[in-house]
Amino acid sequence: MTQSDPCFLSVTEAAALIAAKRLSPVELTRAYLDRIERLDGTLHAYVRVLPDEALAAARAAEAEIAAGRHRGPLHGIPFGLKDIYDTAGVPTEGGSKLCLGPVPAADATGARLLKQAGAILLGKLTTWEFAIGGTAFDTPFPPARNPWNPERDPAGSSSGSGAAVAAGLCAMAMGSDTGGSIRWPAAWCGLAGLKPTYGRVSRAGIMPLSFSLDHAGPLTWTVEDAAIVLQAIAGHDPRDPASADRAVPDYWAALASSDLQGVRLGVARAMFERDCPASGAMGSAFDAAVEVLRGLGAAIAEIKLPPLALYNATASLISRSEGFAIHEKTLRERPQDYGALARDRLTIGAYVRASDMVQAMRRRLILVEATEAAMTGFDAILLPTCPDPAPVLGELGPYFDNRRPMYMRPFNLTGQPALSLCNGFDDMGLPLSLQIVGRHFDEATVLRIGHAYERATPWRARRPPL
Amino acid sequence: MADSIEVRFAVETELLGLKLLPGQEANLRAAYAALRDAVVLVGADYSFEAEPAHVFAPAPGAERRR
Numbered sequence: 347m348t349q350s351d352p353c354f355l356s357v358t359e360a361a362a363l364i365a366a367k368r369l370s371p372v373e374l375t376r377a378y379l380d381r382i383e384r385l386d387g388t389l390h391a392y393v394r395v396l397p398d399e400a401l402a403a404a405r406a407a408e409a410e411i412a413a414g415r416h417r418g419p420l421h422g423i424p425f426g427l428k429d430i431y432d433t434a435g436v437p438t439e440g441g442s443k444l445c446l447g448p449v450p451a452a453d454a455t456g457a458r459l460l461k462q463a464g465a466i467l468l469g470k471l472t473t474w475e476f477a478i479g480g481t482a483f484d485t486p487f488p489p490a491r492n493p494w495n496p497e498r499d500p501a502g503s504s505s506g507s508g509a510a511v512a513a514g515l516c517a518m519a520m521g522s523d524t525g526g527s528i529r530w531p532a533a534w535c536g537l538a539g540l541k542p543t544y545g546r547v548s549r550a551g552i553m554p555l556s557f558s559l560d561h562a563g564p565l566t567w568t569v570e571d572a573a574i575v576l577q578a579i580a581g582h583d584p585r586d587p588a589s590a591d592r593a594v595p596d597y598w599a600a601l602a603s604s605d606l607q608g609v610r611l612g613v614a615r616a617m618f619e620r621d622c623p624a625s626g627a628m629g630s631a632f633d634a635a636v637e638v639l640r641g642l643g644a645a646i647a648e649i650k651l652p653p654l655a656l657y658n659a660t661a662s663l664i665s666r667s668e669g670f671a672i673h674e675k676t677l678r679e680r681p682q683d684y685g686a687l688a689r690d691r692l693t694i695g696a697y698v699r700a701s702d703m704v705q706a707m708r709r710r711l712i713l714v715e716a717t718e719a720a721m722t723g724f725d726a727i728l729l730p731t732c733p734d735p736a737p738v739l740g741e742l743g744p745y746f747d748n749r750r751p752m753y754m755r756p757f758n759l760t761g762q763p764a765l766s767l768c769n770g771f772d773d774m775g776l777p778l779s780l781q782i783v784g785r786h787f788d789e790a791t792v793l794r795i796g797h798a799y800e801r802a803t804p805w806r807a808r809r810p811p812l
Numbered sequence: 813m814a815d816s817i818e819v820r821f822a823v824e825t826e827l828l829g830l831k832l833l834p835g836q837e838a839n840l841r842a843a844y845a846a847l848r849d850a851v852v853l854v855g856a857d858y859s860f861e862a863e864p865a866h867v868f869a870p871a872p873g874a875e876r877r878r
Contacts, residue, residue, distance in 0.1 A: 544867065558867040588867065659850035666847065681833055690836060694843040696828050697821075702851050707864030709854045714865060761867065 352377045353514035354809055357571035360517060361419035364411065371411070371422030374517075375404035375466055378424045382468070382515050385812060388496055390488045391510035393429050395469040396436065400424065403466045410464070419574050421464030426516040428504050429470040430477055431457050432551035440553050441475040443486050443683045444676055454551025455583045456520055456562050463578040468516050472506030477522055477555045478669060479688030481505070481740060491739060492534060493810035494776055498736040501534040503527040507565045508535035512810055518575055522552055523561045524665060526732070526754030529766035529781065532565050533731035536768040536777030536805070538796065539565045540572045541754075543787045544761030545590030547576070548583030554672055556665040557588070559758045568806060569767055569796035573597040576789060592787060600790035601797045606642040609795060612649025612724035614753075621654035622751050624733040627772040628779075632730050635769040635780045635799065639728070642798050649727055652716050657756035660713060663698050663706035664759075670695025714760045718785075725791050729753050731766040731779035753781060763789045767796050768805045775811070817845050 352360065352374050363369035379397050386392050407422040432438050432450035439445045453461065461467065472490040474480055481489045481499055490505040492498035493513035500509045504521025508531025511519050521528040523541040532539025540563045547562045554560055564575035577598060582591040613636060618624040624632065640646050670677070673692045681689055721727065732752045743749075757764040762783050769780040780799070784792035800806055815823075821844045825832065832840065 558865075656853060659853040662847070662850050663854060678829075678831075681831070686835070686839075689833070690839045690843060693830065693832075693836070694840060694847060696830060697824055697844055697847055698851075701856070702854070704864055705851075705856050705858065706854050708858050708862045710865040711863060 351514065353381050355517070356568045357419065357423055357517050357566060357574055358568065360423055361574070364422045365416060367411070371404040371407045371466065372401065374422065375400050375424050375468070378468055378516060385513060386515060388491065389493060389509050389513055389515070390490050391472055391506040391513065391515050392426065392469045393439065393441070393472050393487045393506070394436065396467060400466050400468050407464050407466060417464040420460065420578055422466065423464070423517050424466045424468045425460060426468050426471045426507065426510050426519040427457055428473050428507050428519070428521050430473055430522060430553035431520060433457055433467070433470065436470065438470070438553070439486070440477070441473045441479065441485055441487055442685070442688070444680060446486060450551070452551065455548035455585055456579050457551070459579045460520070471504070471510055471519055474503035474505060475685045475688040476553060476673070476692070477503040477524060477527060478691050479685050480691070481742060482685040482687050483740070485685040489739065492736050493812055494536060494736070495774070497738055498776065499534065499739045499742060501530040501736065504531050504565060508532060508537060508539070511535070511537050511565050511567060513812055514809070518564055518566045518571055521563065521565050522549070523563060523758065524555045524559045525661060525758055526752050528561070528563050528565060529731050529754050529764060530752060532766040533779030534736040534777060537565050537567060538569045538572045539563070539766045540576060540789070541757065541764045542576060542580065542789055543590070543763045545588050546763070546787060546789065547579050548586040548589050550583055550585035556668040558668065559661060559665050561758065569765065569793055569800050570601055572765070573601055573793045573797070590787070595790050597790055597793055600794050603794060604798060604801065606639060606644040606795060606798050609644045609726070609791070610724050611639060611644045611646050611795070612721065612727050613646060614649050614651050614727050614729040617651060617654045617753055618730050618733065622733050622753070624730050625735070627735065628730050628733060631770040631778040632780060636728065638799060638802050639795070642802055644795070649720050649724055651720050651727070651756070652713055654751055654753065654756065656709070657713055657759055658751050660706050660709045661755045661759045663702055664710065666695035667698040667703045668695070670698070710759055717756070717760050717762070721785060725784070726795055727783040729781050731781040735772050735776040735778060757783050762786055763792050765792045765796050767800065769799070769803070770805060771808070817841070817848065
């Protein structure tokens with residue numbers, strides 16, 4: 347593998363070459379399929395590869411582009427979908443024995459929009475069971491492994507999405523995020539992972555885990571790529587009752603500015619120094635990133651948010667309760683068909699009383715308002731994505747979040763857009779991560795900050811040593 | 813109210829009619845303790861008027877999600 351391999355082109359780079367007819371979508375698709383064949387026996391990023399369908403779609407894209415009908419930057423770009431996204435004619439199994447077999451009749455909205463943009467579906471990607479089960483060895487599919495070190499955990503629940511993009515097994519992937527499941531694998535796999543504002547991207551046709559906390563979004567190699575994917579999938583969808591009917595701005599245009607003059611950033615230092623202290627490497631990388639952003643012209647000050655534990659307790663009651671409601675029937679009738687981790691994490695929701703849930707939703711509104719008030723005078727919040735880099739696969743344990751809570755869940759609760767991106771590597775070569783959180787529906791500013799940071803730093807030049 | 817977490821867990825499990833599989837009880841009991849901590853942290857001391865968050869804003873005539 348060399349850095350000039352087409353599998354290591356960003357979406358932006360591949361799109362430019364395809365538009366100039368210097369890169370064939372068919373050859374690009376074949377390169378990914380060959381690489382999947384060679385590496386996925388180790389990484390387990392895919393649960394199902396679709397070579398015939400992908401090559402057919404690539405040929406169609408190539409013919410269309412040759413005929414002068416170029417649809418845009420995703421035309422001819424190969425991608426993968428977390429296997430909780432419905433795909434017409436292709437099983438969607440959610441990493442669970444309970445879902446083996448049935449084939450959806452229609453695509454999830456996100457899948458449909460990407461196909462309409464001309465993207466090529468390479469296959470379905472490994473997920474934690476029902477996006478909650480954790481790194482498990484008692485489910486139908488083996489857990490994905492981290493391309494930076496296959497003995498390490500890629501995080502989840504969009505584990506295959508993170509592993510596949512980092513390993514060059516697809517150009518971009520879609521994930522879902524209820525408590526960090528896009529941003530976390532992005533962090534541990536060294537990617538950009540964007541959880542858009544709640545309501546910005548449709549979740550129709552995606553297996554639900556927690557209705558009021560679920561978000562859909564992309565995992566990509568660069569922030570610029572995330573902007574391109576967001577452009578294709580953002581917008582109102584009547585199939586999703588939470589979908590917002592708001593205008594979609596031009597995200598790519600928002601990246602044009604190379605500096606951050608006038609941007610005001612709030613560092614949520616108490617969260618990662620007091621509430622759950624980040625590891626030394628993560629803290630040092632964060633401080634260095636702040637200096638880069640300051641050098642780009644951003645004004646930096648400290649922002650005071652409510653305690654991390656309060657956000658997490660509130661989100662936990664809501665997600666457990668909603669998750670149990672979704673799974674109650676099958677948990678009672680077929681508990682043995684769940685993996686142990688998913689079964690336990692879903693069953694505990696039975697113990698949340700109705701009044702506990704309502705109090706949590708009252709607390710949620712208070713936290714949303716407190717976060718908005720704290721952001722007065724700031725355009726975005728900065729903090730690490732998680733306290734530690736990737737541990738050895740299987741080390742997380744069932745209730746890791748009680749011991750070392752991540753810094754992501756607050757923004758599922760508030761519904762704000764949040765981006766994770768790579769801000770360096772530890773002394774074992776494992777990726778470190780930075781999180782940028784914006785105001786509701788202001789993904790453009792979040793992407794602008796992330797893109798400016800990426801352009802000013804060398805981290806995108808390094809790929810996993812596969 | 814002075815019941816231990818273990819007793820409360822056992823009573824609630826029975827009331828909920830949950831049939832736990834072998835090995836599940838110990839894991840769930842630990843999670844139950846964390847859940848009760850979360851309930852305490854979230855609290856119940858709100859004013860009568862304190863509204864819950866209303867996160868869904870369905871458009872008129874919106875179709876079902878799936």
